[in-house]
Amino acid sequence: MRRRSEIEPRRRTEAALSVEGLRVSYGPVKALTGVTFSLRPGRVCGVVGMNGSGKSTLIKAVVGTVRSTGDVSVYGESARSARKDGLVGYVPQNEGVDWDFPLSVADVVMMGRYGRMGWTRRPRPDDVEAVDRALDMVGVPELRDRQIGALSGGQRKRVFIARAIAQGARLLLMDEPFAGVDKPSEGAIVSLVRNLAAGGAAVLVATHDLDGMSELCDEALLLLREVVFQGDVEDALRPENLGRAFGVSANGAAALDVWFNGGSGRFGQRPARKGEGRCLICGRLSGGCGPTSSWSAESSSQR
Numbered sequence: 001m002r003r004r005s006e007i008e009p010r011r012r013t014e015a016a017l018s019v020e021g022l023r024v025s026y027g028p029v030k031a032l033t034g035v036t037f038s039l040r041p042g043r044v045c046g047v048v049g050m051n052g053s054g055k056s057t058l059i060k061a062v063v064g065t066v067r068s069t070g071d072v073s074v075y076g077e078s079a080r081s082a083r084k085d086g087l088v089g090y091v092p093q094n095e096g097v098d099w100d101f102p103l104s105v106a107d108v109v110m111m112g113r114y115g116r117m118g119w120t121r122r123p124r125p126d127d128v129e130a131v132d133r134a135l136d137m138v139g140v141p142e143l144r145d146r147q148i149g150a151l152s153g154g155q156r157k158r159v160f161i162a163r164a165i166a167q168g169a170r171l172l173l174m175d176e177p178f179a180g181v182d183k184p185s186e187g188a189i190v191s192l193v194r195n196l197a198a199g200g201a202a203v204l205v206a207t208h209d210l211d212g213m214s215e216l217c218d219e220a221l222l223l224l225r226e227v228v229f230q231g232d233v234e235d236a237l238r239p240e241n242l243g244r245a246f247g248v249s250a251n252g253a254a255a256l257d258v259w260f261n262g263g264s265g266r267f268g269q270r271p272a273r274k275g276e277g278r279c280l281i282c283g284r285l286s287g288g289c290g291p292t293s294s295w296s297a298e299s300s301s302q303r
Contacts, residue, residue: 001255016041016171016202017062022070024057029214030066030190033058033225041075041170044193044203046217048210048236050246053223055206057290058095059173063090081172088113091157091165091174099149105159109134110169134162138192161192172196175206175209176213210237211302 015038022035032054047055061068062079074082082088083300089112090209112134113127123131135141138158141152148159157177167243169299174193178186186209193203193216212218213233220236222245229241236242 015039015073016043016075016268017089018073019062020071021194022058022061022068022072024054024061024066026067030225032061035070035225035227035229037221037227039171039204041202042197042200043218044197044216045230046213046220046233047204047206047223048208048213048220048242048245051106053245054201054225055223057084057176058176058223059090059204059206062173063088071183084115086112087170089161089167089172090167091164091177093175093179095147097156099156101149103148104133105140105146105148105151108148108159109162111168112169113161115167128271130166131162134157134166135163138162139188152182152185152189153180154182157185157189158192159180159191161196165196170201170205173205173271176206177210178207178209186212193292205252205302212280213237218230 017039019038020036022032024032035054035058049055057066060066062074064079064083067204072079074087077085079088095289103223109131110123110127113123114121115132117123117127124186131271132144133145138161139164140158141157143159148156151159161172167254172193177189181189186276190212193205197203197218205216207216209216213236215232219231220233221227222241224245224247228244229236242248
């Protein structure tokens, strides 16, 4: 394992994350079919796609929790080595965590320090200091002794970001960080992410929030089991590009152009009656991802 002092100088010139030909299958189901892209330090990249497009699978493949083939490197070293070096931080979806487990907020954040401890995992004074500093940075120092399951959705997300900060991660992977989060917490998380990027960290975030992408992200990656577009957020949100990611035909994309550029700021065609639209992003009928949800063309005119 290389010491951090040996890794640091290379970060200025190498990609924070480089993915080549990444493939993942769940039995006969091909979740990713050859994903290739790179992400530079100091950049926030939003991953957008419909349900089943492979967003969460992509993040889990980099984290190492699903089997994959292809090449993944982080700051010039293998993903496995980078994870051992503590370079990769992970903010999971809410449903991927056992919130009833009796851990305090400080316990969860301290997990980010495990790689620096001995086999006894006994915190040293600098570990405790790193945890306190991380909790201060995310704005929840008063929650230090609270059980993690007693927190709100937004507070939980901030705690996992604090874990990555205490860990010293330089690549942060976030899976739907705004799901179940209120607007004030969402704004706090966006500010945190932008501050981390300003400090040189790279952030890859899977998100359904198209409206907030321009504030959060420097670039976007549209995914449909493979990369269909990577570039500026403004270009990614063009209906013809979103149409490719969400499987909308050329005619459908033309209709979406009227709706999207007509002032709605939302991707999709308005349903004829309530209940006839399905969100292209989360797959739910009617309400979808919320008041700014993205509607599929399931109106009677499209049948």
